[in-house]
Amino acid sequence: MMNRNVRTLDEFTIQQLRQFPHATGELSNLLRDIGLAAKRVNVEVNKAGLVDILGDADLVNVQGEDVKKLDVYANQQFEGVLRHGISCAGIGSEEIDDYIAFDDSVSNQSKYVVMFDPLDGSGNIDVNVSIGTIFAVYRRVSPVGGPVTRADFLQPGVRQVAAGYVVYGSSTMLVYATRRGVNGFTLDPSIGEFTLSHPDIRCPGQGRIYSVNHGNFFRYAPGVQAYIQRCQRKEKEDGGPYTQRYIGSMVSDLHRNLVKGGIFMYPGTTDKPGGKLRLMYECNPFAFIMEVAGGRATDGSRRILDIEPTGLHQRTPLFIGSSGMMDELEECLAAHPID
Ligand code: AHG
Ligand code: MN
Ligand code: MN
Numbered sequence: 001m002m003n004r005n006v007r008t009l010d011e012f013t014i015q016q017l018r019q020f021p022h023a024t025g026e027l028s029n030l031l032r033d034i035g036l037a038a039k040r041v042n043v044e045v046n047k048a049g050l051v052d053i054l055g056d057a058d059l060v061n062v063q064g065e066d067v068k069k070l071d072v073y074a075n076q077q078f079e080g081v082l083r084h085g086i087s088c089a090g091i092g093s094e095e096i097d098d099y100i101a102f103d104d105s106v107s108n109q110s111k112y113v114v115m116f117d118p119l120d121g122s123g124n125i126d127v128n129v130s131i132g133t134i135f136a137v138y139r140r141v142s143p144v145g146g147p148v149t150r151a152d153f154l155q156p157g158v159r160q161v162a163a164g165y166v167v168y169g170s171s172t173m174l175v176y177a178t179r180r181g182v183n184g185f186t187l188d189p190s191i192g193e194f195t196l197s198h199p200d201i202r203c204p205g206q207g208r209i210y211s212v213n214h215g216n217f218f219r220y221a222p223g224v225q226a227y228i229q230r231c232q233r234k235e236k237e238d239g240g241p242y243t244q245r246y247i248g249s250m251v252s253d254l255h256r257n258l259v260k261g262g263i264f265m266y267p268g269t270t271d272k273p274g275g276k277l278r279l280m281y282e283c284n285p286f287a288f289i290m291e292v293a294g295g296r297a298t299d300g301s302r303r304i305l306d307i308e309p310t311g312l313h314q315r316t317p318l319f320i321g322s323s324g325m326m327d328e329l330e331e332c333l334a335a336h337p338i339d
Contacts, residue, residue, distance in 0.1 A: 009035050009174065009185045009194040016180075027137070027162060029087040030112055031176060034135060035185075035194050037077040038166040038174055041119070041133065042187065044073055045168040062097045062313055063278075070125050071095055074118035074133060083107070088114050089140055090148035092312050094281040099312060101147040108145055112161065113138050113152045115312075117281035120165075121249020130169035132251025136285040137162040153312060157284030157305035165251050165285065175201065175255065177289040182258075198259070203295040206324035207261025208239040211246045211253045219269035221300075223336035227329045250277065254286055254320065258293060263321030263329065267300065275317040279309055283318045296326040300333055 007015065013028035075095040082088040083102050090101040092115040102108075114137050121131040139161050140152040164176030172187040174194045184198030210231045217225060234240020245262070247253050253264050268275045277283050287297035287304035297304040297320035307316065319329055 007196045012183065012196050026087045026110065026112060029085060030114070030137060033081040033085040033087065034078070034164070035174055037081040038133060039187065039192060040077045041074045042168055042172045044070060045131065071119040071122050078116055078118050078133070082114055086110065088112055090152065091115070092153045092280060093118060094278055099148070099150065099153045103147040108147060111139055111144055113140050113148055115153060115280050117278065120251045120282065121247070124247070124249050129247060129249065130167055130252040131249050132168060133166040134251060134282055134285050135164055136160050136280070136288070153280070154309045156308055157287055160284065160288045163285035163288040165255070165289070167251050167255050169252060173197070173255070175289070177292040179292065182289055182293045201258060201293055203258050203290060203293040203322055204261030205294065205322055207257065207263065207322040208242045209245050209257055209260060209262030210242050211244070211257060211262060211264040213246060213266070214244065216269050219271060220267050221336065221338055223333035224265065224267045226336055227332035230328065230332060250282060250286070257321050258290065258295070261322045263319070263325040266318045268317040274315040277315060277318050279307060279314050279316045280312055283316055286320060290320050294323065295321055296323050298326070
């Protein structure tokens, strides 16, 4: 007998919709489109070791980094489903220089724009380590009916309607948040559907995992160094020493820390004060998910979601995780102010 308590992503979003008689279903459609692109990317990720999809695509993305072929493929899939769907008026992508207004009669009627990092952790593709996709959904500020404008994309993260990520890992999961909660769906390969497996995810208030690139230690600000050492010096009765875990795909690192409790940091360094991670495609969506789950996210002084963006590809330092660990981090940062 099939377990009827098991719900697919579509069933779940439709059930949510039924609670709001005036809802249009546009967000449900959007999530279904994103789920479809994720399934297509998943198939390619699974055969990455087998076919000639490995390696550089002889291109450099707008941030000047090497682009792997799978990044290009993933970008095409997400752009394609959103362009051909009926619930997205335009996109911004880590892999595309400028935003794209779909600007056709159907897309112009949509109230949403989507920003995404189609493939996160691309340096890990060649070595069979989990990678991901990150997305953020905003309600446009320009009038419905015409093409979207830059202002629709340059909105602070606090205005996100939904955000989520996909992990292509030991199993493939799609996790998304709206203001009402964070829910995780695992891909059931037997039916090719994302199935609710992690309802109402809450990030524990206190964790004992810290995730940071230790190789940069001597390039971090003194407050960050002090916090890392505080994690290492924790007494046993305080859960110490904390465990350091850093995969190098923020989707995987943050998924683990979200579920188990923990803190993830990508601070600025002496050579790159703005850090590495992109505000619009990486930090804002995760900050939204983390806050809905009960955690916090800052750039060291400001709440990530309050940052007024000035460019589609801007970077920001990121500190994100369990609220108790963020409190301790902030104590360390305050004790070592940068002039
Ligand atoms: P992307 O593959 O989209 O460029 O992102 C990789 C990011 C992030 O996922 C990860 O946490 C970080 O880069 C790792 O950077 P370092 O190797 O500098 O630690
Ligand atoms: Mn990324
Ligand atoms: Mn990427």
